[in-house]
Amino acid sequence: MALNIAAVGALCLCVIVSLFAITSAGDPSKFFDWKVTYGDISPLGVRQQGILINGQFPGPDINTITNENLIINVFNGLDEPFLLSWSGVQQRRNSYQDGVFGTTCPIPPGKNFTYKIQVKDQIGSFFYFPSLAFHRAAGAFGGIRVLSQPLIPVPFPKPADDYTVLIGDWYKTNHKDLRNQLDSGKILSFPDGILINGRGPNGTSFNVVKGKTYRLRISNVGLQNSLNFRIQNHKLTLVEVEGKHTIQTTYTSLDLHVGQSYSVLVTADQPDKDYYIVVSSRFTSQVLTTTGILHYSNSKSPVSGPPPAGPTTDINFSLEQARSIRINLTASGPRPNPQGTYHYGLINVTRTIILSNSQGIVNGKQRYAINGVSYVAPDTPLKLADHFKIEGVYRNGSIQDKPTSGPIHLDTSVTQSDFKAFLEIVFQNYENTIQSYHLDGYSFYVVGMDGGQWTPDSRKHYNLHDAIARCTIQVYPKSWTAVYFAPDNVGMWNLRSEFWARQYLGQQFYLRVYATSSVSKYEYPIPKNVLLCGKATGRSLGNVTTA
Structure with missing residues (x-):
């Protein structure tokens, strides 16, 4: 059927106007029209099919200010359903x-959906990415920078410029072929290379002027590898991690694990020439390395010699570095909600959840699990099943609070938390590979990490004063990581492995945060433009019925 572009444009305009009409008075809005399509790319010198946004790979940056409403109309020009997610940008009271897929029906091919997102209390660096069908291996990711309101100072002088740096491992293989490998029960192979802003070795450069200081917002948007970032002869001063200002510590290199975002300040204090920017894989027997260029404005000398070497495979370097990252308690600006929980060390924990990752064969195919449960997505998003009271989609308590013995089994794993409880989650890793976990809708305090097995005595060594708050955390091999957070954000929230093959094959579950009192008080109503699918198809939204 031919697509009527004029009709689609009119529909998009109506949806955007409707969304704008419900925006709170005094909260400004920014509007984006994005068309998602396939396109030819060659980041590693081999022509392949990528996923572009408005013809761009990576996609366009989102530049916004706290409290702004982002109205993002996404048209799906692919041949299969598509979804975008916003890593670290917490949807307060709005998991829709x-x-x-646990909260949102995919955008069908040839259709559009308009997201309405408000960035609140999040001054910092994030990224967006496609969450379905292994699309992340083909592109459609981009940077998000949230600036403070003009009257809220940040704890460092304004830099001369502000650069997005998206790093990640990459495959030359088409994402559909990679997905077919996983669907057939195979383990994902080792990546072919590493990209910086969608380009291979020396394909990306950043211009600087001697004597000036620059902000680099670095995000690991890859699929499975922790990466080390460094710049030849230059220091990196860490100032922000996933929306939280840090104590300003200087490093020669930084480890970024999959899904994590850091901001660093770099001063151009070296002789005028070009310098290597180096990104290399960590904790891998085969080390992948790529380079970019830091170009001084008066440089007449290209990069030369070998790029500076990175850390060894020893875990202690990375562990000690992670422990050194602390929140800046004197910085202006918002802290993790609810207000007051920056005194997190004085709040009584009401529930401890211990999560352990595992892998195994189920029905002859490779699967990954948390606490013995490998997540299987139903045909109906869990959030819609809640709203319409559709039975049989999932069961609360289908994943236990502690690891269980026995083989992996398949289920739609969901656990429920009381509203405004205070949780301790311990990620226990018995495997020989590093893990990386992300929780949507929240920042959590990283209170401890160490080798071996966690016990209640491990709490004696927690940082209960100035632990960093973030949304993505690594767990080292044969080690544990503990976090604290208050589930004050009503909704259905995904806790997942950021190793995308593990996520795809079941290493994830949903945290249902439920308030027994008036839902409208703690959660926004279901959007009028909501897409419905599965058992929710054709359901009525009050006076509006969607098909």
Whole structure:
């Protein structure tokens, strides 16, 4: 059937106007029209099919200010359903906009959906990415920078410029072929290379002027590898991690694990020439390395010699570095909600959840699991099943609070938390590979990490004063990581492995945060433009029926 572009444009305009009409008075809005299509790319010198946004790979940056409403109309020009998610940008009281299949129906081919997102209390660096069908291996990711309101100072002088740096491992293989490998029960192979802003070795450069200081917002948007970032002869001063200002510590290199975002300040204090920017894989027997260029404005000398070497495979370097990252308690600006929980060390924990990752063969195919449960997505998003009271989609308590013995089994794993409880989650890793976990809708305090097995005595060594708050955390091999957070954000929230093959094959579950009192008080109503699918198809939204 031919697509009527004029009709689609009129529909998009109506949806955007409707969304704008419900925006709170005094909260400004920014509007984006994005068309998602396939396109030819050659990041590693081999022509392949990528996923572009408005013809761009990576996609366009989102530049916004706290409290702004982002109205993002996404048209799906692919041949299969599509969703975008917003890593680290917490959807307060609004998990319908989260962009994962547990909360949101996919955008069908040839159709559009308009996201309405408000960035609140998040001054910092994030990224967006496609959450379905292994699309992340083909592109459609981009940077998000949230600036403070003009009257809220940040704890460092304004830099001369502000650069987005998206790093990640990459495959030359088409994402559909990679997905077919996983669907057939195979383990994902080792990546072919590493990209910086969608380009291979020396394909990306950043211009600087001697004597000036620059902000680099670095995000690991890859699929499975922790990466080390460094710049030849230059220091990196860490100032922000996933929306939280840090104590300003200087490093020669930084480890970024999959899904994590850091901001660093770099001063151009070296002789005028070009310098290597180096990104290399960590904790891998085969080390992948790529380079970019830091170009001084008066440089007449190209990069030369070998790029500076990175850390060894020893875990202690990375562990000690992670422990050194602390929140800046004197910085202006918002802290993790609810207000007051920056005194997190004085709050009584009401529930401890211990999560352990595992892998195994189920029905002859490779699967990954948390606490013995490998997540299987139903045909109906869990959030819609809640709203319409559709039975049989999932069961609360289908994943236990502690690891269980026995083989992996398949289920739609969901656990429920009381509203405004205070949780301790311990990620226990018994495997020999590093893990990386993300929780949508929240920042959590990283209170401890160490080798071996966690016990209640491990709490004696927690940081209960100035632990960093973030949304993505690594767990080292044969080690544990503990976090604290208050589930004050009503909704259905995805807790997942950021190793995308593991996520795809079941290493994830949903945290249902439920308030027994008036839902409207704690959660926004279901969007009028909501897409419905599965058992929710054709359901009525009050006076509006969607098909």
